[in-house]
Amino acid sequence: MKKSNAKPRSENHFIKEWNRTEFNLSIPAKITHSNKPFIYFYWPNPDNYASVERARKGGIGGVKDTRISIKKKAVAAVEAVILMLGKGWNPFTNAYIDLGVQVDLTILSPISKCLDVWVEHRQERHDSGMIGNTAFKNNKIVVRHFKKWLEVxxxxxxxxxxxxxxxxxxxxxxxxxxxxxxxxxxxxxxCDMCTFFSYLKKFKVVPENPVKESAKKNTRHDSSRFAIYEEQELQTVVRLMESDPGYFGLYVASKMLYLYNIRPVEMTRLQVMDVDWIKRTLTLPPQKTKNESEAIFQLNEEMYDLLEKLAGNARDENFIFGHRCKPSPVQIGEQYFTQKFRYFRIKYSISTKLKFYALKHSSNFYDLEDGASFYSIMEKNRHSSLQVTNDYIRNRLLKKIVKPTVNNRF
Structure with a gap:
């Protein structure tokens, strides 16, 4: 059989019609970081005598998204765009015509006024579903702190x-x-301050973003990021999560992280279709893994029962950990588990040194204590080589507690 020499082609898909305006999705033949899918539609340009021109909204999916997930994101994006258009949004300048943002703010505007306008802008994006509750909440918090500092x-x-x-x-x-x-x-x-000044730069209120040149704290080698749980701490966290129905989804994700070392970002991509309920396996296809290599996990009885309870009756295309950590067509963000675990920690007054991702390191630490080989740790973590595993163990899995000598000659 001859191999097909047909080259991949770009795709165009109709999404929705609203007020006689058709919204379409364009998927390039090859998706790259600089060439991503986008939605487009034809709209009167108020800055060009209302002539109908093509407008576009980019950033609909990335290089690791499937065609199905891109189409779902496009549907959500179109709904958000329609809400924004209904409130006077100009897709050619990314400004709200009735707000007069580009006219109302200049390089001579007082900082307090700029902050108020930005919060209004973020409120609009929040109401239209373009940003989540946590992002908007953090925006308001940093503005409040900044205003207090300005007053001082x-x-x-x-x-x-x-x-x-x-x-x-x-x-x-x-x-x-x-x-x-x-x-x-x-x-x-x-990061929130950077978003604020980027907004001002976009509308040419300021020439540069000063946050870009400010200092960022280096957390790469912070021991708190990798603090190993004591056995009693593990038992406490398990007991509290297991008994609180509001954190059941997080409980399943925590077990998955501890038992299989599946990274949080990979868990956000898991769909019900990735579970083989008959073979009792969970398969991460290459586009859903960090290293772009397929990974197959044999589910033990505990993990199988937890997944069946969480997602056994859900549709195949749903994300296992979707909105509110339940099966849903909506994919959660990469930081969701960390934020959810932080709320859990606050609710039960658990030490702030205990991090969600540290469950992975704790699992490996106790495997080593129980006699696991470096090779088994390498396989479990899907490291590329034993050298990577050796570096990981040396830099991440040491409690750094000096123990007394075992000899008693003195």
Whole structure:
């Protein structure tokens, strides 16, 4: 049989019609980081005498998304765009015509006014489903902290164009000391500040984003990220999660992380169709794994029962850990499990040193204590070589507690 020499072609799919406007999805022949799917439609351009021109909204899926997931994201994106268009959004300038954002703010506008306009903008995006509750909540928190700092410094009426990276460092450093922020929290609010100034730069209110030049905290080697759970701590977390129906989805994800070392980002991509209920296996196809290699997991009785209870009656195309950590057509974000675990930790007053991802490291630590070989650790973690495993064990799985010598000659 001759092999087909047909080259992959780009695809165009009709999504929806609204007010006589058709919304379509364009999927390129080859999806890359710089050439991603987008939705397009024809709309009157108010800046060109209302002539009908093609508008587009990019970022619909990425290189690791399946065609099915891209189409689902496109449907959600179209619904959001329709809501925005109904509220006066101009797709050619990404501004709301009735808000007059581009006219109302200049490099001489006071910082307080810029913050208020940005919060209104984020509220619009939140109401239209473009950003989630947590993102919008964090935006409002950082604005509140920033305004308090501005009041302390007497900068409330200071012109937006005079702020630089030193101001950003001073603000974040001041709040870090005042509120005892950790490095991760510091970086989270720095990211929100970057979003704020990026918004202003987009509308040419400021020429540059000062946050880009500000200091970012290095958390790569923080021991807290990899703190090993004590056995009693593991038992406590399991007992609390197991007895709280509101955290059942997180309980299943935690078990999956501990038993199989399936990374959180990979769990967000799992769909019901990836479970073979007859063979009792879970298969991660290459496009859903971190290293782009297929991974097959043999489900033990405990994991099988948990998955069956969570997703046994769900549709094949649903994500296992979807909205609210339940089977859903909506895929959750990469940081969902970390945030959910943080709420769980707060509810039950669990030590902040215990992290969700550290369950993976704790599992490997106790495997080694029980006599597991480096090779079995390599297989479980899907490392590319024993050298990678050796480095991982040396840098991640040591409790760094000095024990006394075993000899008693003195």
């Amino acid at each position: 410094k007497g900068f409330t009426d200071r012109k937006i164009g005079t702020f630089n990276s030193i101001d950003i460092d001073n603000f974040l450093g001041y709040k870090m000391n005042e509120l005892k922020w950790g490095k991760v929290t510091y970086n989270t609010y720095r």
